Amino acid sequence: MTMNAALPGALRAATPVYSDPAVAFIAANDFDRSTLVISRDRVAAQYDALHAGLGRAHIHYAVKANPAPEIIRLLVKKGSGFDAASRAEIELCLSQGAKPGNISFGNTIKRASDIAFAHSAGVTLFAADSEAELDKIAAHAPGARVYIRLIVENSLADWPLSRKFGCAASALPALLDHAKAVGLVPYGLSFHVGSQTRKAEFWNPVLDQIAPLWNAAIAAGHDLQLLNLGGGFPAFYGEHVEAPRIYAASVMRAVAARFGNVPQVMAEPGRGLVAEAGHIAAEVLLVSRKSADDMHRWVYLDIGRFSGLAETEGEAIRYQFVTKHDGGDTGPCILAGPSCDSADILYEKRPINLPLALGCGDKVVIRNCGAYTSSYSSVGFNGFPPLDVIVL
Amino acid sequence: MTMNAALPGALRAATPVYSDPAVAFIAANDFDRSTLVISRDRVAAQYDALHAGLGRAHIHYAVKANPAPEIIRLLVKKGSGFDAASRAEIELCLSQGAKPGNISFGNTIKRASDIAFAHSAGVTLFAADSEAELDKIAAHAPGARVYIRLIVENSLADWPLSRKFGCAASALPALLDHAKAVGLVPYGLSFHVGSQTRKAEFWNPVLDQIAPLWNAAIAAGHDLQLLNLGGGFPAFYGEHVEAPRIYAASVMRAVAARFGNVPQVMAEPGRGLVAEAGHIAAEVLLVSRKSADDMHRWVYLDIGRFSGLAETEGEAIRYQFVTKHDGGDTGPCILAGPSCDSADILYEKRPINLPLALGCGDKVVIRNCGAYTSSYSSVGFNGFPPLDVIVL
Known part of the structure; x- marks a missing residue:
């Protein structure tokens, strides 16, 4: 994690969610890997x-x-x-x-x-x-x-x-x-x-x-x-x-x-x-469509079911996502994790709407992830490190 | 893991499976925690x-x-x-x-x-x-x-x-x-x-x-x-x-x-x-029924979906189990892991048959677990350590 003064403006916007210390910390910093920040x-x-x-x-x-x-x-x-x-x-x-x-x-x-x-x-x-x-x-x-x-x-x-x-x-x-x-x-x-x-x-x-x-x-x-x-x-x-x-x-x-x-x-x-005391700083690794006429984008994050988001199994827990593009036009996405595991998909049966402007390298804040994330994380599936944790 | 000369005889029996080096090693040793042994x-x-x-x-x-x-x-x-x-x-x-x-x-x-x-x-x-x-x-x-x-x-x-x-x-x-x-x-x-x-x-x-x-x-x-x-x-x-x-x-x-x-x-x-080069040494923690007229026993192991057996999700991969009671009468079991997570169940829709004599503390060998186990294991969900690995 490195400090970064040049931030996406929207992540610092004066909406209620940003008065949260963990969200503010995520907005004010860059992260080398997906990280749970809990206050x-x-x-x-x-x-x-x-x-x-x-x-x-x-x-x-x-x-x-x-x-x-x-x-x-x-x-x-x-x-x-x-x-x-x-x-x-x-x-x-x-x-x-x-x-x-x-x-x-x-x-x-x-x-x-x-x-x-x-x-x-x-x-x-x-x-x-x-x-x-x-x-x-x-x-x-x-x-x-x-x-x-x-x-x-x-x-x-x-x-x-x-x-x-x-x-x-x-x-x-x-x-x-x-x-x-x-x-x-x-x-x-x-x-x-x-x-x-x-x-x-x-x-x-x-x-x-x-x-x-x-x-x-x-x-x-x-x-x-x-x-x-x-x-x-x-x-x-x-x-x-x-x-x-x-x-x-x-x-x-x-x-x-x-x-x-x-x-x-x-x-x-x-x-x-x-749960509400912690949020995960994640990153978009890829946005793609399977073909030119694919109705859905696939959005791949640097965190998935085997690196902290196990509770998305069966799409049971539906997290909320904050990006710097919020407020712009959105479209349906299938959201998936970074591993070479075909089961590492977060939301597919009920796709989620995310901004159309979302692209590779964009930071995504996954809200209210303080519970049942860090300790569920695998030791290193596919060589990905376990979810990092910062306690404020 | 400690050496133990006094072994369940059946685990040393002269059937083909026991000519496997990892099975022989498991039969010849006791383990403090669930352990993958791979040859x-x-x-x-x-x-x-x-x-x-x-x-x-x-x-x-x-x-x-x-x-x-x-x-x-x-x-x-x-x-x-x-x-x-x-x-x-x-x-x-x-x-x-x-x-x-x-x-x-x-x-x-x-x-x-x-x-x-x-x-x-x-x-x-x-x-x-x-x-x-x-x-x-x-x-x-x-x-x-x-x-x-x-x-x-x-x-x-x-x-x-x-x-x-x-x-x-x-x-x-x-x-x-x-x-x-x-x-x-x-x-x-x-x-x-x-x-x-x-x-x-x-x-x-x-x-x-x-x-x-x-x-x-x-x-x-x-x-x-x-x-x-x-x-x-x-x-x-x-x-x-x-x-x-x-x-x-x-x-x-x-x-x-x-x-x-x-x-x-x-x-x-x-x-x-x-996959076939490795087997997991596990232990039965509990055998119980939910009521006197329960048709199924519940068998709880010291390893579950979050400590190495992630591929039992949806009961997709059906592992085979070897115990010292094999050959005796069997009955249907719901098989589950040790964590306080209700999703940590291995086989329920299609129960498995295990010996009726199976009890707390019995060693169980889970066969052909060399693939997609150790690295899927969580860092410490419920405080359980990741799957131990011994390479022969």
Whole structure:
């Protein structure tokens, strides 16, 4: 990256997006390779907004969304907890000052040796959704607190989750009993409404599924303490989302209406905390048509599905693009990455509109890329380096 | 990785698969994390077989399939050329002793500065499929030889390629003329039959498309020298494929029948050269059912789509699995990776059969993973390390 005083004027234009520190930084600099620029001030502001809306619910940041150490350190200072997916994420949080009591090991698929590590490090809260996992936890973290993850049916999220995580409602009673039988503390329940759940009201049918299970567990004699709401807090990708404080407060009202005064509530925002704080500086490598009568241009960027934009799989997450030509005439484009992989196409079924003036070498800002980009990036597919990250 | 003398007997059983050096190595060792073990002897044998079948066609190994430096060095000694996708791949080949004249820059989407680097390093052969790319090459590698890549219609490959690469047949004459007009040498044509083209006869309809274009270009006065056959050479994933020498010889007969005595022929095997030489040592992290009446088990491995098995996307490539329980009763499984990502599922639409005795901690050998695994691996999604690689 080199400083560059001579900038595309449009990237500095006085529209709201340019008051964003990461966008301003991208506009003011040139980059040798695609780079994620993320602003701690924006993460802090988002944390404050979610925290205000969530009230007494404790935030456990989903580290997998963006494991930049500077972000972890900031959130430690803010009082956040952490939802870790692996031993390395636990080590990361500890290295940045997190207390083990503020770290939950939320992956329901854990290596036995990683459970033992977490236990030895002082982590006492683990997720499970099966007998076999409970047995592993009992063997390697005896006496730990566990929360059972439930499958959610009929998610209304933009990215509904698969059935990979969670047990069926019918399996819950036996799992709670089993946890107790193997010496664990059945501490609570968790679920996930689905990633990018754009409207707070979409939580209602999910909470309606979980509440009777919670009450039945209590009635069966389990002294549940923790309701873990999981993630699902949305980011702006072009379609309207409510402001984070209002959204979170609505969710908490819906929780209170169904669960009453649950002793502890936890939420695990990842995308909702960091996505809007970061943007990617990318470059156009080629603009072409396959033939003279091709209706669509093909626009090839220096970043693709294997170098940071994995969430474009199935065209699920539709990023927004800012160029110096914005405001001019536009036309439909198929957008693709730079690798020699034919699957490395970002948007084809639903082409995107980009300025007709766009050409090789033009800088493109991909907005709201703070989550699920840098750590998804491949180590070097096709010889392209992983996504660079600059934390402001 | 630690040595372990006490081994699952079945992994050492005297079946053909265990005569493979990488399988034997996996059986004889324990691994702390999922690891690709790849045998240079097997790569060498595969190179020899393809070389024998391809005859006068020069092999340019598709480096992206597996960029392990030891493999590149071996292939340099064998006399192979290299198809590079990026500056880093060119640098890798040069560092392992490849002559720049044996390296082609085969990506049709190149960064201008990478073209300039390649030119300065002595690379003289470049791919293009558009006027804009030809202009970039002319500006940064003046006088270079270029081959024009064509789109192939109606591929019969297991993994047909998208329209991302190549120009339509109708665009070819203008591109050849443009190359000459900007001072480049229109040197040849290239195409790609599609990845994992299992039968040599599937090449015929593709060659039938390309041959008239080649002849028309010659008739138009272009002194074409090079026919680049691309890749598509298959690996064994459970469905029958012809032996590499026989397959390659069949392809060359089909080429000769349609193109006659083309001055130079090039082939770019990647998967077909390295896939069968490598296997992944993985571990079962969890086996569970979502409810008591769940028809399928879920089997979770310590490797998934984001840590090396990206080619399971859409369940396109179906790997084969070897366990110490093979031979016992089996049942259908949904197979998934270890990350907290709901998309990290390997096989669900078409579940796979695995032994009912399979349990947490069991070693699993994933066969024929030498291609498109290690370099696809993410830098650390969910805190999981990239796929480890051991070259024998």
